[in-house]
Amino acid sequence: MSNFMQAAVLPEFGPATAFRIEKVAIPLPGAGQMLVKVKAAGLNPVDFKTRSGKGYASHQTLPAILGWDIAGEVVSVGEGVSKFFTGDRVFGMSNFPEPGNAYAEYAVVQEEEFAIIPKEISFEVAAGTPLxxxxxxxxxxxxxxxxxxxxxxxxxxxxxxxxxxxxxxxxxxxxxxxxxxxxxxxxxxxxxxxxxxxxxxxxxxxxxxxxxxxxxxxxxxxxxxxxxxxxxxxxxxxxxxxxxxxxxxxxxxxxxxxxxxxMSVRPSGERMEQLAALLSNNRLKVEVERTFPLKEIVRAHQELEQGHGRGKIVLTV
Ligand SMILES: NC(=O)c1ccc[n+]([C@@H]2O[C@H](COP(=O)([O-])OP(=O)(O)OC[C@H]3O[C@@H](n4cnc5c(N)ncnc54)[C@H](OP(=O)(O)O)[C@@H]3O)[C@@H](O)[C@H]2O)c1
Missing domain, CATH: 3.40.50.720 (NAD(P)-binding Rossmann-like Domain)
Structure with missing residues (x-):
């Protein structure tokens, strides 16, 4: 595995066109953390608000990698991680409202904020669920x-x-x-x-x-x-x-x-487990109206900003 990955980087707060697809270093997981290969990242209105300098912009450091909803596969785990193993399919709202770094090929996430994706649920649907x-x-x-x-x-x-x-x-x-x-x-x-x-x-x-x-x-x-x-x-x-x-x-x-x-929503692995159970027994259906590949982040944010979607917009990575 190379030490670099593609990410949608935001050099300055501004319009959707401010995003740049760049090569950046793959982060390393610390204690209680996991490195996840991101398969899909869900978009939420707080993403475009933050991108434009509102929302949780004051919690980000520029250049920033935005996004909080992550569905992917565990690649490696840090010290003390006991619930998850390499290869597990996991989803969660990562580190909200601090940087979640979801719009990238890899992201470091906290074990306690994630849960296993039910086997019959796709990465896209899983990424539309957390926030x-x-x-x-x-x-x-x-x-x-x-x-x-x-x-x-x-x-x-x-x-x-x-x-x-x-x-x-x-x-x-x-x-x-x-x-x-x-x-x-x-x-x-x-x-x-x-x-x-x-x-x-x-x-x-x-x-x-x-x-x-x-x-x-x-x-x-x-x-x-x-x-x-x-x-x-x-x-x-x-x-x-x-x-x-x-x-x-x-x-x-x-x-x-x-x-x-x-209210201000909080990350929780336990809650993610409850949502996973509802998804698994068909009590909950999460609608993914549109997906965009990561490289089309500009179009994805422009669509998100319209505010008239049905269900979720998700980036595929
Ligand atoms: N405080 C928190 O912790 C928290 C957490 C999550 C979300 N939020 C906020 O909650 C809001 C909703 O989030 P979301 O993710 O559900 O947004 P969303 O997916 O973008 O919501 C889009 C929906 O809004 C509907 N809509 C637009 N104008 C409307 C109106 N005047 N009356 C009724 N429906 C209308 C649209 O329906 P039509 O297409 O039929 O027009 C569309 O289905 C956002 O402002 C978000 O930032 C806050």
């Missing part, structure tokens, strides 16, 4: 604490987080409503969504009410309107961090006797 899946899990179970049979509304239901969240809520036998444009309605109905709302032609507050939980992938004014349709004691989990701690949302929630929460 979106961990977010959906944390939002529904840790922050909103959903219980059997509750009424749950998911905004941006067809997106990366949304399409996983609707399936997790259905798994808990909730009544699930979701917002999406008309083209994505059949997709959401196939996933078991009980009520699909076209955000382009309808105001969701006019169509449905009395929700216990709203998972809001849009934020801002969508969070404010969501507060109006909650039962007393209900919760909105608002995902886009740019609206974090919005005083207007906090004040309105207080007045209405409901709660609004913001």
């Amino acid at each position: 979106a899946g961990l977010t959906a899990w944390e939002a529904l179970f840790d922050h909103a604490g959903i219980t059997w049979g509750q009424r749950v509304l998911i905004h941006a239901g067809a997106g990366g987080v949304g399409h996983i969240a609707v399936q997790l809520a259905k798994w808990k036998h909730c009544f699930v409503a979701a917002t999406a444009s008309a083209a994505n309605h059949p997709f959401l109905q196939q996933l078991g969504v009980d009520l699909v709302i076209d955000y382009k032609t309808e105001n969701f507050q006019d169509v449905a009410e009395r929700f216990d939980v709203v998972i809001d992938g849009m934020g801002g004014e969508t969070t404010l309107r969501s507060i109006d349709i909650l039962n007393r004691g209900g919760i909105v989990v608002s995902l886009p961090s740019m609206y974090k701690d919005d005083p207007a949302a906090i004040a309105k929630a207080k007045e209405k006797g409901v709660e609004v929460k913001w």
Whole structure:
């Protein structure tokens, strides 16, 4: 094996065209770490926000290798690694929000943040799962604490987080409503969504009410309107961090006797194992709408930035 690899390197924060495909040194795993040959890397909105100098840009060092979602094969393990062996197929959200270095042929990852990919699941689907899946899990179970049979509304239901969240809520036998444009309605109905709302032609507050939980992938004014349709004691989990701690949302929630929460997803190998089990027994299907080879990183980011995807965009390496 040569000591060098191809990577999509970001010399400066800026537009998608700022990426360069370059030869860089293959990193070495330290204690508790593994070197993974990346087979696929999932893209998330935080990737383009960070690339443009927002998101978690302040946590990166230039020139940077972006990306956090990794699916690949273990090539070597550092001292103390006991759960994984060379050749294992693994996936996880690596080192978030510190540099994940996913857009490369090899990446060093933490053992404790990864899990084995079920054998029937492709590297592409595995790479689409971590950040979106961990977010959906944390939002529904840790922050909103959903219980059997509750009424749950998911905004941006067809997106990366949304399409996983609707399936997790259905798994808990909730009544699930979701917002999406008309083209994505059949997709959401196939996933078991009980009520699909076209955000382009309808105001969701006019169509449905009395929700216990709203998972809001849009934020801002969508969070404010969501507060109006909650039962007393209900919760909105608002995902886009740019609206974090919005005083207007906090004040309105207080007045209405409901709660609004913001979150920042955390890596977890244990959670990845739970998602792996759901993938394996077909309780969870992760939709990969498009794949791009690593060398087409510019096009992949341009597509990601449109914000109208169904499921996930994944780089193949
Ligand atoms: N705080 C955290 O820890 C955390 C973690 C993950 C994600 N996030 C944030 O959460 C947001 C969603 O993430 P994601 O990965 O799910 O994004 P995504 O995959 O890019 O979401 C795309 C989806 O958004 C839908 N959409 C666009 N405008 C909409 C509107 N006005 N109303 C309803 N749906 C609309 C699109 O549906 P149509 O194609 O039908 O228009 C598309 O399916 C992002 O801002 C992301 O950064 C935060």
